[in-house]
Amino acid sequence: MFQTAPIEAASQSELTSQMAARLHTALTTHLQQAYAPDQRKNLRLFSATETADLLGVTGQFLRKCHSDGSLPEPEVIKNGRRFYSGDEILQARHFLEASSRKPGKYLPGRREGDKLQVIQLMNFKGGSAKSTSAIHLCHYLALSGYRVLAIDLDPQGSLTGFCGIQTELEFEGASIYDALRYDDPVPMSEAVVETYFPGLHLAPARLVLSEFETETAVNAGRGVAFFEKLSLAIQSVESDYDVVVIDSPPALGFLTLTGLYAATSVIVPMTPSMLDLASTQQFVEMTSAYLGVIEDTGVKLDHDFFSFLITRDDPSDIPSQQIVSLMRALFQDRVVGATGLRSTAIGDASMLKMSIYEVARSEMTRSTYDRAKNSMDAVGSEIAGMLQKAWGR
Ligand SMILES: Nc1ncnc2c1ncn2[C@@H]1O[C@H](COP(=O)(O)OP(=O)(O)O)[C@@H](O)[C@H]1O
Ligand SMILES: [Mg+2]
Structure with a gap:
């Protein structure tokens, strides 16, 4: 009690x-x-309809692949209905890709010569849905067949919690801090763990990560520049992944900056309210000043995309829609077209540290679930399109 x-x-x-x-x-x-x-945490099973949708095939095609033996049957079949685990869906992708005429249809990740994509979600406003957007993007991409590494740069560890490591309960094992710290850092490969979600690995965060800020101030001018640290760590594991998704703390400190340097693309999640608009203005201004400091060291930063993402969007709220319109007028295609809709389904799932993808449709009011999932899918699919474009496809 x-x-x-x-x-x-x-x-x-x-x-x-x-x-x-x-x-x-x-x-x-x-x-x-x-x-x-x-x-x-365990990942639920997916129905045959969901699996066919994820794979981009028809249910009929999926059944045919099972009957002609080109795809092994899933382990769980109840009352004649098939249910697939995340691992089985991933296996199916590999089977289908092997016999596909169009390369990348089922495994859309990097090909020979493509560079690793590193997307950082950042905004110094807490509550702008950075972590929520990050986990949905990670899950969307992993379910779409990308090999994803999530990096939690927030000492509060929200993304870590979403990935099934409860920092409140477990304190064993290395974390991203151990790969970034100044004394005796461990190789990045030791700071990365597999998650229960197939295709998704995680470099978890613990509270001690906040030490990076003070340690960086103390160690200024010694060894590699602080802003190169995360980039170097990522480079050491880069061949294992197609995409890295970095969640940032609600601050523009050394942690966010080392992320910004490692990033090939930036997403700024923003809730459409007047207060958030003002705070985002300050944030972008400060970012510019800090980027200037990095550029003054002779480094050329180049991001494939630097875009705003409207989060917790409520199309029925007129004042907020005026802000959405203003953002689109000011920045056109630098605002992701799809928005993360405000939804009780997302709020309820996050209470259990879950994304909407982890919740079964039958557990919620269907219309509420569909609306939330469609919105997260639309954001994920648009960002995946931006990745494909960065790879020249
Ligand atoms: N689309 C959404 N609908 C409803 N609630 C949301 C949505 N996105 C985020 N939230 C809620 O908003 C709060 C802040 O989100 P969070 O992702 O933690 O923000 P940040 O990481 O920027 O601080 C959380 O309680 C989260 O559940
Ligand atoms: Mg957060």
Whole structure:
């Protein structure tokens, strides 16, 4: 049971320490209930219709592939209906790609000579849906057959939590901090873990990552430039991935900047409100100043795309739509055409640290689920198109 009695504390540090302990208990209990019995997340199974949709084939074609033996049957068949695991869908992609006339139809990732794509989501406004957009993009791309590495640059570890590592519960293993730290860093390959989501790996974050800010200030001018650190770490594992998705802290500090240097593309998620517009203006202005400092060292930064993404969009809210229109007028195709719709389905899923892709349609009101999923699909598909364009396709 939770302690609910008023807190008696002799000092402010004791007061806050007790508050932290209570929150810790509440969180641990919540997580244990959500992920009982072993507290690990698992990916649900996908129906045959969903699987055919994901693969871009018809249900009839999928059945034919099973009957002619070109595709192994999924393990789970209930009442004659097939259900596919994420791994089975990925295997199907490999089978289908091998016999496809159009290369990249089922495995759309990098080909010989294509550079790794590194997308950073950043905005110093907390709550602009950076982490929510990041996990949906990761899941969309992984389900589409890309090999994805998620890097959590936020010490608060939201993306890490979405990927099934509960920083509140587990403290073992290396994290991105260990690959970036100044004393005795570990190779990036040791900071990366597989997740329960096929096709998605993660460099997790812990609270200690915030030390990077102070350590960078202390170590200024020694060794490699701080902004090169993440880029070098990524280079050491680059052949394993098609796309890297970086989530950033709600601050424009050294962590965000090392991400910005590593990034080949930038997405600035933004909620369409007047306050967010003003804060985004300040953010972009500060970004320009910091990029100038990096460029003054003789580095040429080149991003394939640098675009805004409207998040928590509510088409029925007129004032917010005026801001969306203003953004589109000012920046045209630098605003992603699709928007992340505000939806209780997304909010509810995130309470369980899930993306909409992890929730089965039958668990929600269908229309609410479809609206949320269609919107996340539209954003994901447009960004995938931008990646393909960057690869010259
Ligand atoms: N499309 C959406 N619909 C409803 N709620 C959303 C949506 N996107 C984000 N949220 C909610 O907004 C809050 C902030 O999102 P988050 O991704 O954590 O922002 P950030 O990482 O920028 O701080 C979270 O509670 C999240 O569940
Ligand atoms: Mg976040």
